[in-house]
Amino acid sequence: MPDQHIVSAFDRDLESVQALVMKMGGLVEAAIVDASNALLNQDEELSAEVLKRDQAIDDLDELINEQCANVIALRAPAAVDLRVILSVMKISGNLERIGDYAKNMAKRNAVLVHMTQIEGARGALQRMAREVQLMLKDVLDAFIQRDVVSAQDVLERDRDVDQMYNALFREFLTFMMEDPRHITPCMHLHFIAKNTERMGDHVTSIAEQVIYVVSGSMPEEARPKATRYETE
Amino acid sequence: MPDQHIVSAFDRDLESVQALVMKMGGLVEAAIVDASNALLNQDEELSAEVLKRDQAIDDLDELINEQCANVIALRAPAAVDLRVILSVMKISGNLERIGDYAKNMAKRNAVLVHMTQIEGARGALQRMAREVQLMLKDVLDAFIQRDVVSAQDVLERDRDVDQMYNALFREFLTFMMEDPRHITPCMHLHFIAKNTERMGDHVTSIAEQVIYVVSGSMPEEARPKATRYETE
Numbered sequence: 001m002p003d004q005h006i007v008s009a010f011d012r013d014l015e016s017v018q019a020l021v022m023k024m025g026g027l028v029e030a031a032i033v034d035a036s037n038a039l040l041n042q043d044e045e046l047s048a049e050v051l052k053r054d055q056a057i058d059d060l061d062e063l064i065n066e067q068c069a070n071v072i073a074l075r076a077p078a079a080v081d082l083r084v085i086l087s088v089m090k091i092s093g094n095l096e097r098i099g100d101y102a103k104n105m106a107k108r109n110a111v112l113v114h115m116t117q118i119e120g121a122r123g124a125l126q127r128m129a130r131e132v133q134l135m136l137k138d139v140l141d142a143f144i145q146r147d148v149v150s151a152q153d154v155l156e157r158d159r160d161v162d163q164m165y166n167a168l169f170r171e172f173l174t175f176m177m178e179d180p181r182h183i184t185p186c187m188h189l190h191f192i193a194k195n196t197e198r199m200g201d202h203v204t205s206i207a208e209q210v211i212y213v214v215s216g217s218m219p220e221e222a223r224p225k226a227t228r229y230e231t232e
Numbered sequence: 233m234p235d236q237h238i239v240s241a242f243d244r245d246l247e248s249v250q251a252l253v254m255k256m257g258g259l260v261e262a263a264i265v266d267a268s269n270a271l272l273n274q275d276e277e278l279s280a281e282v283l284k285r286d287q288a289i290d291d292l293d294e295l296i297n298e299q300c301a302n303v304i305a306l307r308a309p310a311a312v313d314l315r316v317i318l319s320v321m322k323i324s325g326n327l328e329r330i331g332d333y334a335k336n337m338a339k340r341n342a343v344l345v346h347m348t349q350i351e352g353a354r355g356a357l358q359r360m361a362r363e364v365q366l367m368l369k370d371v372l373d374a375f376i377q378r379d380v381v382s383a384q385d386v387l388e389r390d391r392d393v394d395q396m397y398n399a400l401f402r403e404f405l406t407f408m409m410e411d412p413r414h415i416t417p418c419m420h421l422h423f424i425a426k427n428t429e430r431m432g433d434h435v436t437s438i439a440e441q442v443i444y445v446v447s448g449s450m451p452e453e454a455r456p457k458a459t460r461y462e463t464e
Contacts, residue, residue, distance in 0.1 A: 062450070069314060076308035082301060089318070093325075173416060180409045187405065187422075218294070 010081055013071045017064060017088055018144065021095070024060040025140040027053065028095050029133050031102035032199065036129035039109045039192070040122050050106035057099035064092040083216065087209040091143065094202040094209075098136065101195040105129075108188045115185040118175055121168070125189065128164045128196050131157070135203045143210045151210035154203060155219070161200035168193045242313055245303045249296060249320055250376065253327070256292040257372040259285065260327050261365050263334035264431065268361035271341045271424070272354050282338035289331035296324040315448065319441040323375065326434040326441075330368065333427040337361075340420045347417040350407055353400070357421065360396045360428050363389070367435045375442045383442035386435060387451070393432035400425045 031050050038046035068089045071077070077085055135154050142150035172186040172193075211219045263282050270278035300321045303309070309317055367386050374382035404418040404425075443451045 069318060072304060072318075073310045073314050078305045082305050086301060086304075086321070090325075093322075173419065176408065176415050177412045180412075183405060183408050183415070190419075 010071070010075045010077055013067075013075060014081070014084060014088075017067045017071065017085075020060060020064050020067065021088055021091060022140060022144065024057060024064065024092065024095050025136065027057050027060070028099045028102065029136055031057065031099055031106075032129050032133040032136070035102045035105040035109070036126040036133075038106060039112070040126040042109070042113050042122075044110055044113060047106040047109040051103055054099055054103040057096060061092050061096040065089055068092075080213075080216070084213050087213045090209055091206050094206050098199045098202050101199050104195055105192050108192055112185060112188050115188075116179075116181050118172075118182060118185055118189055121171070121175075121186075121189050124164070124168055124171075125192055125196065128161060128168070128193065129199075131161055131164070132196055132199045132203060135161075135200065136206075139203055139206045139210065143206065143213075146210070146214050148211055148214050151207040152219075154207040158200045158204045161197055165193050165197040242303070242307045242309055245299075245307060246313070246316060246320075249299045249303065249317075252292060252296050252299065253320055253323060254372060254376065256289060256296065256324065256327050257368065259289050259292070260331045260334065261368055263289065263331055263338075264361050264365040264368070267334045267337040267341070268358040270338060271344070272358045274341070274345050274354075276342055276345060279338040279341040283335055286331055286335040289328060293324050293328040297321055300324075312445075312448070316445055319445045322441055323438050326438050330431045330434050333431050336427055337424050340424055344417060344420055347420075348413050350404075350414060350417055350421055353403070353418075353421050356396070356400055356403075357424055357428065360393060360400070360425065361431075363393055363396070364428055364431045364435060367393075367432065368438075371435055371438045371442065375438065375445075378442070378446050380443055380446050383439040384451075386439040390432045390436045393429055397425050397429040 031053065034046055035050045037043065038050065068085050071085055072082070075081075135157055138150060139154045141147070142154065169190065172190045175182040176186045208219055263285065266278055267282045269275065270282065300317050303317055304314070307313075367389055370382060371386045373379070374386065401422065404422045407414040408418045440451055
């Protein structure tokens with residue numbers, strides 16, 4: 001079998017699986033935007049829609065995993081090709097998790113609507129979610145373009161999200177101490193803030209995958225384990 | 233090349249990488265036990281040790297990922313062999329995450345020592361962590377034995393952990409409403425409870441991988457997406 005044939009068959013498979021990742025990314029972005037808009041506008045209908053649409057994201061994750069396993073079994077990719085396929089599987093997992101956090105935000109909206117309002121919180125959370133959504137958009141473009149510079153930029157922007165979270169955390173504490181009726185809504189709002197910060201962590205994890213795909217090693221400064229998945 | 237040779241080379245590689253997973257599992261179990269004992273006994277020294285030891289867990293995760301990629305590239309496994317290797321990578325990721333949660337618990341211990349004590353909370357959290365550690369032990373044994381029945385059992389036990397979390401959540405709310413000085417420590421204790429519940433989610437995710445490895449499909453009832461990674 002000529003080499004050319006094998007290469008292009010793999011490339012075709014890779015393109016098809018990458019298209020699925022981009023489709024999944026689009027759905028996840030929409031989930032973030034809609035969940036945070038639903039929070040801002042106390043829109044219960046939109047929250048319900050976000051909940052319903054999460055299944056499509058989960059189905060895509062499963063499909064991507066299957067297709068990647070098939071590509072590995074069929075094409076036996078090596079070196080950089082294998083790296084890309086393994087990264088696609090990890091990115092799909094990150095997207096699925098971000099989708100779950102958006103879904104969770106939508107769930108909490110439905111509860112929060114009936115509680116004492118906390119001034120300014122919904123606007124701040126919506127801005128935080130908006131920032132994460134933009135980072136997600138940029139990191140997926142960086143993945144398709146194999147653009148390390150842009151991926152590095154996303155890594156750095158995650159610090160802003162962490163800062164937004166920390167500021168909100170302190171604000172919620174103050175609200176809770178002021179009035180016991182604020183405690184329950186603030187617990188939910190705080191969860192939303194924390195989960196949005198975690199979405200940001202998953203976005204940085206995708207950025208690290210981009211760097212790994214291109215360079216063959218994980219970024220030293222932003223080792224996934226040192227910074228990710230730690231609460232606070 | 234005779235088939236026999238290929239099979240046993242893969243099996244040897246698989247055994248070596250599975251041994252690393254078991255080693256990693258042992259370190260993660262120790263982290264859970266020590267972090268929760270440190271919480272119970274307000275032991276700052278033990279907390280510091282848990283923090284320090286997390287690096288070894290992260291290093292093992294990286295090593296396992298590398299070795300799995302090498303096995304795929306070298307042996308080009310298909311069907312069930314490929315399924316096992318891909319599962320090993322996912323399980324390693326789950327273990328790494330559980331380790332991070334244990335580390336985070338240890339970090340919060342250091343803060344909590346200097347705060348108003350919340351009656352009974354540390355004991356309850358330690359019992360919850362103990363349950364998760366036992367589930368982790370059993371699910372890793374189930375993985376090595378390819379024991380679906382035992383994996384299914386772990387899936388069911390996760391409900392107890394969720395119930396423990398829900399009970400604690402309500403308790404913390406009561407404490408916070410009682411006295412504003414309880415708010416900050418309860419926020420930290422609540423995080424520990426939530427993170428322990430999330431450890432349980434990662435353990436169930438490993439259980440699902442065991443079922444996937446043996447049966448070739450994810451368990452229908454306990455779809456990872458429907459139940460995992462959702463906060464509450």
